[in-house]
Amino acid sequence: MRTLRRFFVTEEEAMSAIxxxxxxxxDTVVVRYxxxxxxxxxxxxLVVVFM
Numbered sequence: 001m002r003t004l005r006r007f008f009v010t011e012e013e014a015m016s017a018i019x020x021x022x023x024x025x026x027d028t029v030v031v032r033y034x035x036x037x038x039x040x041x042x043x044x045x046l047v048v049v050f051m
Contacts, residue, residue: 003028
């Protein structure tokens with residue numbers, strides 16, 4: 001099975017695409033160039049995961 005992969009540079013771009021309906025169920029969202037912040041090894045962009 002093939003899925004559509006969507007690449008974004010910022011979390012804000014990804015969230016905008018999700019909110020506007022451009023991301024469908026089963027699509028893969030990749031936020032590039034984001035380094036872990038906060039707790040060790042835990043990126044702060046979990047909002048995208050839970051939308």
